[in-house]
Amino acid sequence: MSLTNKTPLEIPALNGDNDNLGIVFFNIGIFLIILGLCMFIPVAVDINSHNPDWRVFALCGGLVTAIGGLLYLANKRNYKSLSVKQGFLITTTTWITIPLVGSLPFIFSDLDISFTDAFFEAISGVTTTGSTVLSGLDGMPPGILIWRSLLQWLGGVGIIVMGIAIMPLLKIGGMQLFRTEAFDVSENFIPRSTKLAASLSVLYVGLTTMCATALTLAGMTPFEAICHALTTISTGGFSTSDASIGHFDSAAIDYVISIFMVVGSIPFVLYLKLMHSGPKYVFCDQQVRGFLLVLASIIGPLSIYLYLNSDYNLANSFRYVVFNVISVITGTGYASTDYTLWGNLSAVIFFFIMFIGGCSGSTSCGIKIFRFQIMIITIKNYLKKYFYPNGIFVSKYNNHKVTDTVSSSVFVFIFLFFMSFIFISLCLILLGLDFKTAISGAGTALSNVGPGIGNVIGPAGNFETLPDTAKWVLSFAMLLGRLEILSVLVLMSTRFWKN
Amino acid sequence: MLPDIKFSFKELKYSIFYMVLSVFSLSLIAFITFELEYFTGIELESFLEFLGVLKNNWIETHGALFLHSIQILFLITFFAEVKIIISRMTRNWTL
Structure with missing residues (x-):
């Protein structure tokens, strides 16, 4: 031709x-x-x-x-x-x-502020990380404050849709376990994805509105309540004050935010099931039960530890531990007090729990509960096979068979997660950051939590003083963590670009 | 090898459109519900003042209590509205 x-x-x-x-x-x-x-x-x-x-x-x-x-x-x-x-x-x-x-x-x-700082603030918002380079938030124009909150809220919507619709189909990190028929257009296409997306949006706006109303009732001004509701449901963590939620010093506000942080960390599809068929589905879900169990097993002992090792009474110990533990595990990143001052044990605990994350299909981040559960199931199965070499063992998770593909996807994800963590930490150390700032900065960025550990980027500090190159490295880490690592790494493969 | 899946572009486009529409619609519903409850509360208070059940200018001394009551009422009614909307949207679904 x-x-x-x-x-x-x-x-x-x-x-x-x-x-x-x-x-x-x-x-x-x-x-x-x-x-x-x-x-x-x-x-x-x-x-x-x-x-x-x-x-x-x-x-x-x-x-x-x-x-x-x-x-x-x-x-x-x-x-x-x-x-x-x-x-x-x-x-x-x-x-x-x-x-x-x-x-x-x-x-x-x-x-x-420079372009680097502006981009860092924006990517920290969109990825719902909540690390900030801005100080003097209390006197900042309201437009800027609501814009930061809106970025996190929009990021939250994106994460839910990705977690429910896209990631399970792309089979990233064992997410195929949560495959929803509504978005499956490969063979048996069921044309209801628009309805699912719309009902998830209704739910998201509904929960945000309820959170804002509850925060107003607890004592915030309507503007503060709206800003915090937007960043609580999205488990983002941007606040309208430098002292974060500690600025309000109110038990009611702490508990309202704690409840809604947990709400934001539970799979949103389960809320649809709850409204559709009653509450039994929520508590039958293995991931939700695991998440609540993890929270209880950390909050209980740490509250007693804080009560015995500080001047707080039992009620206040419980309040501060509940709030800060939920904030870090879910990746929200609010702080009601500087928890790194509670002692070395608590600093170590807070460092490790930042990797846990919430449930899949929610706005939270980190490794996520289901991956730990799949790992435990796989290890148990491996041990069984060790003792009974000829036995056939079928592992199930939420009534889905855990295949070898799922297990290996989970292990690959966790391996890549920690390799990325080591790589980012090394980069930050090479850029002149101290050890504590470097490893907690890498952890908090990859897990999209917000504050790190230490004087510089801890709950009482911010990321303003870090060198520009470190901010770009951390921005990349936030993106990597938010997109579940493999979505970004796959683009770096030459095979991807070949026809 | 990448999974062999095709996302329906039409569905994707409609999904984004319906998501935006849902956000605006529900925000509007929330606003209307709150305003209606607030003005109904104001009218009810005036009526109770007229009947002599409440003292004159009651709302000026009990503004915070009044607002809190309206907010609690709003929380309950709005939750019910969201439940009704989602129940209707997910009707005949096997989730």
């Missing part, structure tokens, strides 16, 4: 489903339009409080919406389906583009 006979549609690079980049830009365009429109919420907040920063948000909002609109229109084609390759590309590029664009208001506002 001669070149002159070719119609534009026959050019492979621009042809429908084969156009990898077109579909990626199209999706990024949609997300940028949504992000741009969200920037008008801080505009309203700043106008209401007579803050001149509203112009920055209005300009950025207009610009981002326009760029998003152009990307959308320029790449609009009759796409039919997305391949896994395109799925990986869209996931990672979106999680890089949104913080890039989300950092614009930080750069152009009166905060006077």
